[in-house]
Amino acid sequence: MQEFRFAAKKTVPVLCGYLFMGAAFGLLFVSAGFPWYAALVCSLTIYAGSVQYAFVPLLAQQASLGMIGAMTLLLNARHIFYGLSFVESFKKAGKVRPYLIFALTDETYSLLCGTAVQPPMRQGRVFFWISLLDQCYWIIGTAIGAFAGTALPFDMTGVDFAMTALFAVIFVEQWKSAKSHRPAITGLVIAVVFLIVLGPEQFLLPTLLVTVFFLLLQRKKLEGVIGHE
Amino acid sequence: MSETTMFLSILVCAICSFIPRVLPFLCFNGKKEVPRTVTYLGNTLPMAVMAVLVIYCIKSVSLSAPRESAFQLLAVAVAMALHWWKNSPLLSIGVSTILYMVLLRL
Known part of the structure; x- marks a missing residue:
């Protein structure tokens, strides 16, 4: 419980970001003409911000599976270097290790990097809760966006700019540090x-x-x- | 588009998202030491890739669509300036996205 509370506190910034970004994805996805449940499946199984955004136009243009695969690998290739930082520490995580590997997004990566876990809290548990909470925020955001997009007759043209803004923001953050x-x-x-x-x-x-x-x-x-x- | 095609596309995308994440854990499973070159790239590549991704996003900026291009560049500048100043991702992304959407409708 202590580990869960600690993780919940740590993930507040991601909560804000993911609800917004997830909602933007949900909106984008349904406004391209796809069903809401498919948006949730994306956020459940793909769970990669930039990839999911890039995936929408590819899907809309009925791009080939090869094209989708290549684009995804390319956009996510940077994750190879994220995992390197955690080869050692994830080993102690036990049963949840596969999930930690799956859920290592840019934001979760930066949270895990910046988290010092003191005993009696177990690092594996803290890492698991941070990862799981982050994905929950992402899925909830997606649901909000998907349903709002279905319910509201707004023209959402331009909402995809959120991805550009996200990259610009991460760029500024990395530049500063x-x-x-x-x-x-x-x-x-x-x-x-x-x-x-x-x-x-x-x-x-x-x-x-x-x-x-x-x-x-x-x-x-x-x-x-x-x-x- | 059929449901099958859609879910097949999602499946491919999900698998290809997972591959880069799992690769380092398969390659460097503790027994072998991580080569220095890989560690070095791990430290420097994210910054370079993020710069590339920013350019990738505004790649469609062109003289054939001067209005949209100007709005896009302006919104990127706003996002960066806001973030430099306030350091709040939600604020920077929210304000610049809404600004861009409003500008498009003027």
Whole structure:
């Protein structure tokens, strides 16, 4: 119980964010002509903000399964690096470990990173409650948006801007806390150059690959600044 | 679209969302030490990827739709400025999204 209360307190910022973002997804999804229950299935099984937003137009255009898979892998590839931080600590989580791995979103990741668990509280339990509560907020938000979208005859054009705003906000947050701005600038410059050269449809994958390459080139210099942790 | 196609698409999306999350746990299951290069990328890549994603979102900005493009850039600037100033995700995302939706209807 102590662990649950601790987790509930920790997750308040995510509660606000996820209700809003979840509702925006729910709205977007039903206003594209899909049923409300499918929106809930998405938030239950996919549970990835940016992916779910990008998924709506793909589904609406009846994109191929290959296209949907590729886009999802690309957008979520950054999660590979989130898991690395928790390879050790999740081992002690026991039965809930698979769920912790599944539910490791950007926001949950940042909460878990910033949470120091003192005994007698068990870290595994705290991590589990934080992860579960976050997903509950996301699903509740989705439901609110899906039902509001079905009930209200509003024109919701432009609501998808919430995704752009989310990325802009995370970008600002990372910029403020970063010890070096080189990685951010590297990504920014390469993205703009490739966008101009290759156009909006083709630039994402090459940009990510070249960004990784350039980050590796700057490794000696950057490891000195940000440390090895 | 049939229900089958829709749920099949959701299934593919769910599986492909899970793969990047589970991969590090499958590859580095405690026995092997995590290579330094991977740790380094883990520290630097998120910042770079977020910058790329911001550009990805405003990629449709073009001279053929100057009005929408201007609104989009303006709303992004508002979101960033608000967040720099107030540090509240809900406020930054909420205000900029509503602003964008209102501008589109002017």
